[in-house]
Amino acid sequence: MDRFKKIKSIVTPFDKVNVDTDQIVPKQFLKLIQKTGFGKFLFYNWRFNSDEKPNSGFILNDPKYKNSKILITQDNFGCGSSREHAVWALQDYGFSVIIAPSFADIFFSNCFKNGLLAIILNSKIVEKLLKIQTEIEVDLENQIIKTDTEIIPFQIDEYKKKNLLNGLDEIALTLKYQDKILEYEKKSTISSLL
Amino acid sequence: MNITEKILARASKNESVEPDEVVFVNVDKAMLHDVSGPGVIKVFEKLQKQGISVDKLWDPSKVWVAEDHFVPSAEKVSAENIVKLSNFTKNYGIEKHFKYGLGQYGICHTLSHEEALVLPGEVYVAGDSHTNTTGALGAFACGLGHTDMAYVLLNGKIWFKVPETLYFKLNGKLPEHVMAKDFILRIIGDIGTDGAAYKAMQFGGTGVYEMSVDERLTLTNMTTEAGAKNGIIEPDQKITDHLAERGATNYTALKGDSNAQFAKIFEYDGSEMEPTVAKPFSPQNVSVVRETSSIELDKAYIGSCTGAKFEDLKAVAKILKGRKVKIRTEILPAAISIYKKALENGFIKIFLDAGAMVGPPTCGACCGAHMGVLAKDEICISTTNRNFPGRMGHVESQTYLASPLVAAASAVTGKITDPRDLN
Numbered sequence: 001m002d003r004f005k006k007i008k009s010i011v012t013p014f015d016k017v018n019v020d021t022d023q024i025v026p027k028q029f030l031k032l033i034q035k036t037g038f039g040k041f042l043f044y045n046w047r048f049n050s051d052e053k054p055n056s057g058f059i060l061n062d063p064k065y066k067n068s069k070i071l072i073t074q075d076n077f078g079c080g081s082s083r084e085h086a087v088w089a090l091q092d093y094g095f096s097v098i099i100a101p102s103f104a105d106i107f108f109s110n111c112f113k114n115g116l117l118a119i120i121l122n123s124k125i126v127e128k129l130l131k132i133q134t135e136i137e138v139d140l141e142n143q144i145i146k147t148d149t150e151i152i153p154f155q156i157d158e159y160k161k162k163n164l165l166n167g168l169d170e171i172a173l174t175l176k177y178q179d180k181i182l183e184y185e186k187k188s189t190i191s192s193l194l
Numbered sequence: 195m196n197i198t199e200k201i202l203a204r205a206s207k208n209e210s211v212e213p214d215e216v217v218f219v220n221v222d223k224a225m226l227h228d229v230s231g232p233g234v235i236k237v238f239e240k241l242q243k244q245g246i247s248v249d250k251l252w253d254p255s256k257v258w259v260a261e262d263h264f265v266p267s268a269e270k271v272s273a274e275n276i277v278k279l280s281n282f283t284k285n286y287g288i289e290k291h292f293k294y295g296l297g298q299y300g301i302c303h304t305l306s307h308e309e310a311l312v313l314p315g316e317v318y319v320a321g322d323s324h325t326n327t328t329g330a331l332g333a334f335a336c337g338l339g340h341t342d343m344a345y346v347l348l349n350g351k352i353w354f355k356v357p358e359t360l361y362f363k364l365n366g367k368l369p370e371h372v373m374a375k376d377f378i379l380r381i382i383g384d385i386g387t388d389g390a391a392y393k394a395m396q397f398g399g400t401g402v403y404e405m406s407v408d409e410r411l412t413l414t415n416m417t418t419e420a421g422a423k424n425g426i427i428e429p430d431q432k433i434t435d436h437l438a439e440r441g442a443t444n445y446t447a448l449k450g451d452s453n454a455q456f457a458k459i460f461e462y463d464g465s466e467m468e469p470t471v472a473k474p475f476s477p478q479n480v481s482v483v484r485e486t487s488s489i490e491l492d493k494a495y496i497g498s499c500t501g502a503k504f505e506d507l508k509a510v511a512k513i514l515k516g517r518k519v520k521i522r523t524e525i526l527p528a529a530i531s532i533y534k535k536a537l538e539n540g541f542i543k544i545f546l547d548a549g550a551m552v553g554p555p556t557c558g559a560c561c562g563a564h565m566g567v568l569a570k571d572e573i574c575i576s577t578t579n580r581n582f583p584g585r586m587g588h589v590e591s592q593t594y595l596a597s598p599l600v601a602a603a604s605a606v607t608g609k610i611t612d613p614r615d616l617n
Contacts, residue, residue, distance in 0.1 A: 045589040076388035082323040084340040113341035
């Protein structure tokens with residue numbers, strides 16, 4: 001994975017609650033397992049009309065947000081099916097940060113496994129960010145979001161933060177230390193690892 | 195400790211665990227299907243490129259594979275994924291591969307209890323969000339993404355934050371014509387689709403223990419729709435018997451301590467439960483059936499891990515016996531063993547005599563894959579688990595989630611119908 005750097009971008013305000021992974025990537029694309037290219041299926045049923053032409057009324061099709069790397073949305077984003085394709089699609093489309101008051105559990109975990117930063121902020125701040133028209137900066141290292149007028153701190157698990165900043169893949173990281181882990185486990189019980 | 199905590203303590207070799215504590219647990223069983231399998235293969239390929247060995251799995255005898263989402267293959271990409279999956283299980287020595295059209299096959303969450311693949315007290319993870327279903331056997335069962343599944347397959351371990359437990363107690367038996375589906379829809383309506391986010395949902399009380407094993411599986415199955423980490427029911431004699439009939443007797447069932455703690459207890463009175471539906475486009479959008487009975491339907495769909503188990507088909511047969519359906523009705527038993535049992539019990543003839551279609555076991559239209567997807571503006575009553583926009587087909591189709599009894603009664607009248615109101 002690439003190292004996570006500061007992200008400065010306009011935000012795409014996606015004011016919806018309970019956005020499920022069926023909406024993020026509809027079922028017909030799940031059988032495809034190519035490495036890249038899931039971005040074109042992102043929010044497919046909302047982004048495109050039935051004639052497959054872009055739906056001009058959908059926020060992602062607004063030229064203003066074309067290069068946006070930050071998606072702001074509402075509670076329980078990513079609920080429903082466990083499909084990891086949802087994260088692949090958001091990333092491939094160009095998003096690096098998703099901000100919401102809450103995320104569904106499996107989706108949240110899948111984000112960090114792929115280097116997508118999911119930030120939980122309280123509803124009032126999210127409401128404010130949904131209205132912001134100027135660029136904001138997400139500074140993971142210092143755990144702050146800078147707008148033109150204020151600095152908003154956010155919480156993140158230290159381990160997840162370190163992995164993102166160093167571009168470390170959680171699974172690869174653990175597997176690289178497999179020998180040492182096994183050696184350690186032989187000497188001690190698992191519980192003492194924690 | 196409650197049952198979820200006890201299982202996680204056992205699997206993490208801790209004497210005790212508490213909610214919010216992070217534990218590294220040994221996984222007992224793991225499963226992949228024709229969507230998550232190819233997804234894991236993709237992760238393996240990525241790891242290999244990073245120079246990480248993916249030559250062998252932690253324990254192929256603890257891994258099983260089902261083909262259920264895009265089978266029987268409707269086009270070549272799905273067909274190729276099945277070939278890919280077969281090569282994977284062959285290369286890694288996974289013997290329990292339930293191949294479509296070969297012996298026993300069906301929906302993964304149905305096979306897990308039909309074949310006693312998961313046992314009480316175990317930690318079971320799989321690449322599908324409805325893995326929670328199997329918690330009805332008294333196991334800790336939850337879904338994971340592809341990357342996490344790849345990790346489990348290579349290491350046999352995964353970390354979990356011990357979830358808080360919400361306890362749903364059903365006092366007294368459900369009335370006739372009210373099923374587990376009505377109860378769980380009512381709960382999701384009460385707590386919302388994120389009401390149990392990262393929490394365990396445990397079910398108990400006399401009403402739950404009166405239920406058949408199949409009915410209990412409906413409760414745990416739909417905990418996913420409330421965002422739950424896992425759904426669980428302490429096992430009783432019915433579970434022991436169910437597993438013994440399938441040759442599984444060697445396990446240590448766990449139960450909560452008498453002083454087990456719960457984050458919250460919700461009590462329901464069985465006699466107050468009513469036939470319930472979830473209206474489009476969310477499982478939390480619930481209403482009692484009698485308040486939606488003017489809705490005209492195009493189709494009834496009886497299928498999926500939620501609503502096509504043996505007891506579900508039995509409920510449908512009870513309604514359809516001697517009656518005719520008024521709208522297209524598709525019935526897809528969840529596994530071939532259930533199909534056979536339905537055949538032996540005369541249900542299949544009842545369905546066909548009523549004018550319904552009986553299809554092969556598959557996730558089919560539940561996930562909008564194939565086998566009866568919905569057209570624009572079509573309205574369907576379905577025994578499945580999700581009614582998000584486009585879930586079962588066209589994004590402007592509508593799905594009402596219901597119990598098998600409500601779906602069958604509605605198939606007979608062509609309108610959403612409370613089974614108590616059927617002539």
